[in-house]
Structure formats: structure tokens, C-alpha cells
Amino acid sequence: MMPTLVLVALTVFFLAGCDSLPRDSAGALNRVRGGELRVGVADNPPWVRFEGGRVTGLEPELIEAWAKGLGAPVTWRSGAEAELIEALHRREIDVLAAGLDSETPYKSKLGLTQPYIEIEDRYGTEKKHVLAVTPGESALLFSLDRFLAAQDKAMLRRRAQQAQQENAQP
């Protein structure tokens, strides 16, 4: 048992040394770089909203900026959160923006990003907002995480608060 394990560990370390980690289990990041980014969006104001056939909100904006950096045009697919989570697992979309927070009941089944913002919701509960990528695509997730970490958090916060206020008004 022990020699086998050590051997496996060494092999994996050796493989790891050949290339930078992490890699995707189905090469999503490489595919996106040369093609399009398929994004699922579920209505969840103010994070994601549909206005006159257009997708707006903080999360779609963030994703669009990230996709621009990757040189990939974005195709949107709107739907209900549960349906889009299914689509993620079927690899029909690469990213999900649904105003998810880190305590989502799907958290163990999704590849969640680090929180890009921590803010109180209208009930005064502190929520850590996250996006999700196709499970198993660690390179895609890492790329998105790095993009989100590099954002101006104070600016994001101001914009989110403003959007929350606008959303609260009838």
C-alpha cells in the first residue's frame, strides 16, 4: 500500500512539474480562448437582471470584462437557476451568473469562485457573492478567480450598494 501510494504521489508530482497547475478536466479554458464563452444567467436583481432583452447587472458586466481579456465573445443563455445548474453539469454552459452566494445549497456540486464581494442583503445578512463554472474546470475557475481578485473591491462595493438601493425602490 505505502510504496504504491508514494509512487502515485511522485508520478503526480512529476506530471505536475511538467506544466503549470491547475488544468481543466475537459479543456474549457483553451476552448474559450479560441472561441466563445457560454454564460448562463438567471434573473436575480440587482446582480443579474433582464432589461428590454438585454442582460445587465454587476455579474454579467464582470463576466463580459473577463471574457474580453480572454478574447472571447459572450453568448448568453437565460433560464431558471436550477435549470442552468443542470446545464453546467451537462457542460452546455461554461459559467453561471445567478447572484449566488457562498452558502448556496448547491455549493458542494458547483465549482464556485472566491467571493468577489461581501455585502449585506436587504435583511442585513452578510452575503459572500460568487460565480460558478463547469465542475472540474479548475483552470477556467482559476482564471476567473484571478480576474475577480484583481478588481477594485471598493468600487464594486459602491456599485453594488447603489444597485441594491435602486432595486429596493418600486
Added chain:
Amino acid sequence: MRPLDAFDLPPEKERDLKKARRLETWTLIYIASSTTFLGLTMGTSQAMRTSFFEDAFSSVPAIAFLVCTRIARRRANEDFPYGYHGVVSIGYLTASLSLVGLGGFLLVEAVTKLIAVERTTIGGMTLFGHTLWAGWPMLAAIAYTAIPSVFFGRAKLKLAPQIHDKILYADAKMMKADWMAETATAVGVLGVGLGLWWLDPVAAALVSADILKDGVVNVYVAVHDLMERRPMKTDRSGPEPLPDELRACIERLDWVAGATVRLREVGHVFFGEVFVTPRGSPEDLPAKIRHAVADAKSINWRLHDVTITVLDRPPE
């Protein structure tokens, strides 16, 4: 009821026991610290839950050892005429069951993951303003929890036969289970990093099957101990030679024509009877028996109590 005489360990065994107790206290401190470290790095991941359960299970043998070795030292009294040595066997059963629990839990976890094709994703983590792949700090946490287990396990495996403590022996197995499971987690994390999602559950399943096997073997031995099977060596390499030594010791006496023995192992110590057929009709038999009992007890510190029964039939 007539309680047994007080039981004292020989001084060098007393030192070993103290050493073992110190080792177990450090084990618990270290498990507490590693749980904290794992918790901090694993974040929201499912692996954290698994690690938490694993740590909870792996503290059971250490706690059982500390509690049971303390209770076992109590003096025999009216209510417990044979002393408290039996608690060690109960502690051993508890420790062995915790191994079974851990192995079973990890195996179910791994197989479910494999069947559900649950792909783990590990992204970035921002530490001191740098965003690095979260797999690296996880590997650091795993190394921190796994490497000391190797040394703890070795030290315990060395001490266990010295003081004939099977809880300590089961705990050495638990330490091995701990570092093997952590190695499997490390292989899994690197597997995720390489995009090989199945490496994590496969490595975990292999290791948990091994832990489960260790657990089942130990439960088997623990149950047999509680049923007072013939004494076996602490490392299970064969039957304990003490019964033969005892028989030889008694048969060497000039007034003895033949002897048979019956011994049982209770925790660290042995109790038993010697059935003696005297040569002719020896004078002053009670004094001879008293001396024979003293001789017998001096063979080995673990022989706590011996009763000699005189038979009137020829030796077997």
C-alpha cells in the same frame, strides 16, 4: 469479595507508560491544531467536512488510551475484585471500532463520489494580495497534518509491545491510517489540478479499504480478547509464551510431579490457575504452594495473580 493485591508496574515500564501518555497528549494537541489549519484552508469545500470527520475519528484511540490507562490503575476493591484491567480491552475495542468507522466513512464517501461523477474544482485563493492556485495551500495543510502522523505512528508502534498496550497498538494503526488518507487527499488535490477528477475518489477508495481492513482485524482481535481467548503476543505474531514458561517453572519444583495451566489476558495483565499433581504426599503443602505462587509471579510482571490447585490424579 476478596480483592486482588495492588498492581504496580516495574519502574522501566512505568517510564514507558509515562512516555506513551505524553505522546498521546501531544497527539491530541496536534490533531486540534491540524483541524484548525485544514478548516482555514479548505474553505467551503466538501473535503473540509471529510477532514473534520477524519480528525474526529483519529482522536478516539488517543482519548481511549488516556482514559483507560488511568482507570486501569485503580486498585481492586470489593466491587471490582479483579481490579480495573478489563477497561483496557474495552478501550481497545473502542479504538478498533473508530478505525472501522473511519475506513467505512471514507470508503462510502469515495465510492459515492465516483458513482456520481462528482468533479471537484479548485480555483484561486488570495493570500497577502497574491492570487495563487488554492491547491498549493491545501497541499501545505495536508503536509502539516500528515508528516507528524508518520513519526507519532512509529513511536507508538515501538512503545506498544513494551507496555503490552493494544489501544496504543490500534492508535499506531490510526496514525498510519491518518497519513495514508492525507496522502490520498494530496494525490486527489494534484489530480484535480491536472484535470484528472477521478484520481481523488480512486486514491481515497484504495486507502479507505486498507483502513477498513485494519479496523476489522483489530475489532476481531478485541472481541476475542474480551472473550478471553488464550493470551496472544501484543504484536499478534503468535501465542504468548508465558503459559509454557509458567508450567515449566512449576514443574521444576521438586515436590511437583506434573502441572497444567490456564491463563487469561485482561488488559495489560494475566490471571490464571495452575493445576498441580504432587509427587507423593509432600509435607507442609500450604507453605510450598505459597512459595510456588511467589516464584510464578516473579517470572513476568504481567502475571498478576496465580492460583494453585492441587489435584489427586496423575499428571496429564
